[in-house]
Amino acid sequence: MAISANEYLDNFMTGLKRRNPGETEFHQACYEVASTLVPYIVTKPKYIEAQVLERLTEPDRVVIFRVSWEDDKQNIRHNRGYRVQCSNAIGPYKGGIRFHPSVTLSVLKFLAFEQTFKNSLTGLPMGGGKGGADFNPKGKSDHEVMRFCQSFMTELHRYIGDDVDVPAGDIGVGGREIGYMFGQYKRLTTRFTGVLTGKGLEYGGSKIRTEATGYGVVYFAQNMMKQAGTDMAGKKVLVSGSGNVATYAVEKATQLGGKVLTMSDSSGYIYDKDGINAEKLAFIQDLKEVRRGRIEEYAKQFKGAEFHEGRPWNVPCDVALPCATQNEINGAEAKALLKNGMKVISEGANMPSDQDAINAYIDAKVLYGPSKAANAGGVSVSGMEMSQNSARLSWSEEELQKLLLSVMKGIHERCVEYGTEGKYVNYMKGANIAGFVKVADAMLAFGVA
Secondary structure, eight states: OOOOHHHHHHHHHHHHHHHSTTOHHHHHHHHHHHHHHHHHHTTOHHHHHTTHHHHHTSOSEEEEEEEEEEOTTOOEEEEEEEEEEEEOSSSSEEEEEEESTTOOHHHHHHHHHHHHHHHHHHTSSOOEEEEEESOOOTTOOHHHHHHHHHHHHHHHGGGOBTTTEEEEOBTTBOHHHHHHHHHHHHHHHOOOOOOSSSOOGGGTOOTTHHHHHHHHHHHHHHHHHHHTTOOSTTOEEEEEOOSHHHHHHHHHHHHTTOEEEEEEETTEEEEOTTOOOHHHHHHHHIIIIISOOOTHHHHHHSTTOEEESSOSTTSOOSEEEEOSOTTOBOHHHHHHHHHTTOOEEEOOSSSOBOHHHHHHHHHHTOEEEOHHHHTTHHHHHHHHHHHHHHHTOOOOHHHHHHHHHHHHHHHHHHHHHHHEETTEEOHHHHHHHHHHHHHHHHHHHTOOO
């Protein structure tokens, strides 16, 4: 007997919440995917009979472990470490490691689930995973960070490998942390393999990896605008965040003719009516990466710039690029963006918009690039780093730039294929279905596994 989409969705979410109590971020991510997937799935009985969606929301494996380390005052400290291996149906688990006090099992399950769809969209053979710890590297010395990373990898190395699970960086995990973890993995296993991506160029890293996520966010926005008959030139752009993703999104948007008005950190945001040019962006990079300062220093440095507490989503704009963290745009802020002229939003952070915000974008029929599609540039270049490591070679920056452009164009095309609704392209629907079909068909090929 056929089941309606609403009934299937209600049953699915009821069961999911019962099995995963209290995991609000994971529930949110699963609903966001299922709400667009279910109307498609109910027309394909093979996916229902094989319980594909239900199986995808149950990770293949979750590893939780203690990370004990010693601070500079010789105090014994400990944190909780995780690795969530969601699905390896189409390739080795692939996804970042996050060090931040907000890290919980719920957050990492949502990220691993999203990563599975994102990696599928790239067209590269990568499964989905995510890991991290509730450790805060801010305010820690290099030696403290090194000792933590070494202890973290001492436990994690049992569960990863170049053909098993290939972690990368994420919030709180940059080149320094990757270097310490890779060194410990090599020390423990005596193997030099591509077990981590985001490595330094000296020991197997890839060019443009640092820039790739931010560039990709803008490339996806540009692809959406081209589909709609416009481009980035002359557009007023809001960017949140001031890390790598935000920085290189600003750089690329400016190169394509956009005028970036804002950047932010946890203390608030700066508004520069004259636009953040290359010189000003270099100041922010030095401020955040070298001096570890607060974004409000920008307003003291450049005449006419303003610092405001809160988030930048009340500033009038044409394009919004949220590049800070999950749930940074709520329904009210989305409506403010729409009221103030926003026509394009491309997500650099993972799940930066809550469900009310997503509904507002889609109801208004603006160009909305969801994170699993728009920020896939970083993991795409990570996949290329894996290929370079396996082949024991290094590609040029020019080759990688062309590949990144090609991958982002391919993701856009797959979203259009499954998301076109008359004259409107529902990119959320397109990304979810396109990402699902590849993984689901692989799972069907394996039988009950």
